[in-house]
Amino acid sequence: MSEKVKNVIVVAVSVIALGVIAFGFSAEPASAPTAEDRVATLSASIRCPFCSGESLADSQASVAADYRALIAERVEAGATDTEIIEEFAANFGDSFILDTSTSVWSFALWVVPIAALVLGGAVLVLMKRSASRREAT
C-alpha cells in the first residue's frame, strides 16, 4: 500500500469516527442524572459531621447514613442541588462543604495550580530558546 493511500484511509476513517461521535452527542444529549446519582454526588460534596474527615458518601457511620437518607428525601421533595448544599452549610458551617466552588476561597485554590502549570510551560519554552540561542552564537 502506498503512503498516499494509507494517509487517505487514515483521514477518512478519522473523519467518519469523529462524525459518529459528534452525531451521537448531538442526537442524544447526556441523560439527566437520576435521583440516586444526585444523592451520590451531593453526599460526596458534604463532609460527614462527627466522622473523621470523610464525606457523607464515604462514611460507614450510621449518622452518615441518616444524612444520606435526608438528602434523598430532599431530592425527592424537589430541592435543587444548590438548595441542599446551602441547607447543610447553614446548619453545620462552610467547613463541611467539600465542594468549594461556591466559596470565596475557591478562586485561589484554582488560580495557584493553573499558574504553576503556565509558569512551568514558560520555563520549558525559555529552556528551548536559550539552548537554540547558544547554538546560534
Add this chain to the structure above:
Amino acid sequence: MIALAGYVAIFVALGAAVGIVFVGIRTTRRGDKQALKLPVLIFLGASIASFVLLELAILSHDFSIAYVANNTSTTTPLIFLFAAGWAALEGSIVLWGLLLAVFTYLVWRGLDASDGLGVLALGVMGVVSIFWFGLMATAANPFAVCTQVANGFCADSSWWPLVSTAAPIEGVGPNPLLQNHILMAIHPPMLYVGFVGFTVPFSFAIAALWRKDSGRAWLDRTHRWSLVSWAFLAFGILLGGWWSYEVLGWGGYWAWDPVENAALLPWLAATAFIHSAVVQRKRGMLQAWNFILVITTFALTILGTFLTRSGVIASVHAFSQSTVGPLLLAFLVLIVIGSLALFAVRAPDIAQAPRLDSLSSREGYILANNLILTVFAFTVLFGTMYPLIVQAFSGDEVAVGRPFFDRAAVPLALLLLLVMGVGSISPWRVASAEVLWRRLRGAIASGLVGGALAVVVGVDSISVVITIALSVFVITAITLRFLDLARKRPESLPAASGKVFSNDLGYWGGQVAHVGLVLVAIALATTSGLAVRDTVALSRGDTAVVDGYCIEYLESFVRTEPHRVVQGVRIAVMDESCSTTKSELQPRINTYEGSSQPIGTPDVWTGWVDDVYVGIAGGNAERIELNVFVFPFQWLLWVGGFVMVAGGVIALGRKPLRRRGSLDDVEERESGKADV
C-alpha cells in the same frame, strides 16, 4: 523481660547507626567498605531483634507491654495478630526501622572495596536511621511497659522498662477496620517498602552533591532501587484501593483523603524522577533537576508519614495520634532545608546548560510529562494543605474534597495520556512532524474509532469517551511501534518480537507500565462515569432488578466467631429475567469484640463486564435494605495496576548502560532516519 530486651535492641541499633555515620564520614575519601562491616551488621542484627521481640511479645500475649495490650487480644486471629506488629504507630516505626536496616545491609553488600560515593551514601542512610531509631527510643517506644490499667486497657505507660508493671487480663484488640480483611495485613508493608526504599536514591544523591560528583554514577547505582520502590509504592496504593473497595461499603477505592494523597504524592514525584533520570542517562541533561526530584520524593515520603501520624488533618486513616507529630515535622524541615542548602551551594558545579534540540522530541515530551506530574503533585499537595493555609491566614474554615480533586485531576490525567502516547514513540533529539505522523496516524484513527464505538454502544459521558479514545490511541501507538521494529528484523515475527523486547527491557518495561496505566485510566473513567447506584428494600424471597441484574433476598444468617459476631444475608445475583443464577453473595455486618461500631462488609460478583456490589444499608432480617451498585470494568483497575507494577519489574532487567553514544542512541537515530 521482652520489654527490656527490646529496649536494649533499639539502643544497640541506634548506636550502630551513629557508628555508620561516623565511619561513613571518616572514611569517605578512601571509601573503605570493610570499615563499615561491623556497624552495618550490628545495625541489621539489632533491628531484626527489635522486630522479632515485638512479634514475640504480641504472639505470647504479653499485656504488660502497653502496645500489646492496646492493639491485640487473645482472640485476634493469628494473621492479624502478626500484622499487629506494624498496624499501629509504634510498631509501624519498628517495621520501618527493620526495612531501613535491611536496605542498609543490601547497599553495603553492593559496595566496591573502595567506594567513596557508596560509603558516604551509607553515612546519609545512617543519619536517617538515627532519626527513626531515636523516635523508637523516645517518643514512640514500642516496648513501653504498662503501669496503669483503666477500663480494661492500658492507660499509662513508662518508657523505662525497669518499673513495676500492671497488665490487663485481656487486650483491646486491633482497630476493627484493620482486622476486617486480609489485604490490611499486606497493604501497609508494601507501602513502607516503597517509602523506605526512596531513602537509598536520596542518600546517594546527597552523597554525590557533597562530593561535587555531578556525573550520573548515583543515578546508575540507584536505578534499581528507584524502580523497585516505585513499583512497591504503586502496589501498596493499589492494594489500599482494593481494600477500601472490598471493606468500606460505599463501593469506592479512592476518596482523596489526606492520607491517600500522602501516598500518591511521592509516587507522582517518583514517576517524574524515573522519567527524567532516563533523559540524564541518554542525553546528559537535567542533572540539577534530578537532584531536586529525588529530594522532593524523599521529603514527600516523610510528609506522608507526618500527615498519617500527626493528626494535623482529620482523616480516617489517622489511626493513631501521638507526640511523634512535631518530631516528624522537625525532621521534615531539617531534610528540606539541609538538602536544598547543599543543593544551592553545589548548583554552580552541577548545573549544565540545557542541550534541548527541540521541544518535539523524546526528551521534550518527557519534560512535558515532568511538568504535568509535578503540577499534579503540587495541586494535590496544595489542595490537601489548603484548609490549613486558609485557616492560618484568615481563620476561616474551608474543606477541600473530592469535587476539587476530581475536577483538577481529570484534565491533567487526560493531558498526561496524550503526552504519553506521543512521547513513547518519539525519537530522541528531534521528532519531526513527518515522523510523528507516520508513527501515529494508525493510532489516531484507532483512537477515534474507539471513541466512536463507545458512543455507539451507548456511552453518554463525554469524559469517558475522551478517556477511551486516548487510551486506544496510546495502546495502538505503542503496539504499532513494536510491530514496526519487529518487522524490520530478519527473523520470523514471533522470534523478532522476542528480540525487540529483550534487547531493550528498560524501554519495553516502561511501555508495559504505560499500558497498565491506560487500563487503570479506562477503569477510573468507567467506574466513576458509568456506575449505576440503587438502594432496594426486600423481604425474604423478593426480587428487584438493577441495571439488568436481578437481585433476590434468600435468607439471613448470624454467625458467632471468637473475635466478632457476623450478621449477614444471602443474596442471589441473576440475569435480568430472574431465571439463571450467576452467583450468590453474602454481604455482612461484623461487630468486633470491644467495639460498638459495626463494620459493614459488602460482597461483590465480578462478571466479564460489570461488578455487582451489594452491601447492607439498613433494615432488619424481615425487610433488608441493600445498596446495589453496578460498576463497569472495575476489574480493569486491578489488572491495570498489576500490569503497571509488572512493567516496573520488567524494566529492572535493563542491561547495564554503555558509555554515552550508546548503541540505543545509534539504533534510535538510524531508525528515525529510516522512517523519514
